[in-house]
Amino acid sequence: MLQQSRTPRETIGSYWEASVDHVRQDRQLIGNAHFDVAVIGAGYAGLSAALKLAKSGLSIGVLEAEHVGFGASGRNGGFCCLGGTKLDARQLIRRFGLDEARKFAAYQVAGINLVAQRLENWGVDADCHSKGEICLAHRPKDLASLKEEAAFLKDNFGIRTRVLGKSELDSEGYGGPEFHGGLHMPYGFALNPLKYLLALGDQVRQAGGRIFGKSPVTGVNQDGECWRLETEHGYVRAKKIVLAGNGYARETVPKWLHGRTLPVMSSIQVTRPLSEGELSDQGWTADTMAADTRKLLHYFRLLPDRRFLFGTRGGIFEKAPALTAMQKRARNDFETMFPAWAHVETEFAWHGNVCLARNLTPFVGEVPRMDGIYAAMGWHGSGIAMASLSGEKIAGLVTGSLRRDDLPSPLQIPFRKFPLPAFRKLYLQGAYWIYGWLDR
């Protein structure tokens, strides 16, 4: 399954890169070009928008700072699951009402279905596995909360989950000293995120969309009836623009974005393949994707080739010593949660940015007071399904085939500015301390 990566330029160091034989480097934008719609960012959101727009007959240019697969879409955990907000179901109901919360839940399920349907339609083998996902109680007392959650989801959303006690976890291959019960959600599956993304990029090119690599947009300015996107070696003019930079977006591209998002690091490690003996020593043989009940959660799954993927929050700073400390902390957590594998080497370790917003909900819509500029961003760490579907939806808003109110209310609210944005990293550090304490 592993192939020698022939990626000529900088690599992320991810297992996903090593699992494909080629990561395509699209040509840089040199000179000037005009498109009906220009998209900033070649992740799931930008490429999904580009695909839909190109198929509707519009000329599309996607400007990507590095290459398809550089952003979070090429380096995530591959959990195609519910999510996209940091508000829980109760908060969503309080803020938007039960009907809108239900509409939003249905939207998340539709996102999962869209990804599954695409893989099937395109004939892509993305190493899929796992029927649904399981949330594991990291303290005995959390099992009671999972039971309450199961009843709440059934009563309000009609979602039928399954609650597992400790003995069921052990007998079904979810063994570990920190797993005291579980809640199985029937939605979602796991995939190789880069294989999916590369296929999406191919679909865009086949539909006539142009993707430019190594073309970071450094400015967006009004130019007559169009917008002009500046890059190092040229510019693009377009009447409409889709912002899809998410956790990699530049703060002032356009100026409206300044102080409105918070990039947050997440980190992943992948071990060497485990033997059958090692799997049974730990008692973990299930192939269901899993996360724990911590606020600073860990997410993990046994990959089809028996490697173990283990993800957790990243650090605050991207300097080398901070990254080393982050990987060490993640490895310690792994050894605590899976002690029988303390001797098993980590073969791949990498990190990337997710995107948080002050509202704690994504934004899929037209940017206020910037006619023709649309944004689809802020998936709060769960973007495979959410960004894929929202990319399609933003295309609908751009062409006018969809109205703002067709979207669930939680997606309609433009990002608010963080108070004193310069201190965002400090807020994050504070949140980590508080959550770390609550998780004990």
Ligand SMILES: Cc1cc2nc3c(=O)[nH]c(=O)nc-3n(C[C@H](O)[C@H](O)[C@H](O)COP(=O)(O)OP(=O)(O)OC[C@H]3O[C@@H](n4cnc5c(N)ncnc54)[C@H](O)[C@@H]3O)c2cc1C
């Ligand atoms: C380590 C990690 C694990 C994760 N695990 C999961 C998971 O298991 N399940 C899940 O659902 N989600 C997960 N996520 C989140 C998910 O990957 C993202 O929400 C999703 O990929 C975002 O897609 P996107 O298209 O919005 O942005 P991205 O994929 O980040 O793409 C944005 C692109 O925009 C480009 N860009 C930004 N600014 C500019 C500019 N000015 N000019 C040109 N290009 C620009 C960037 O280079 C980047 O390639 C994870 C994320 C990380 C980092």
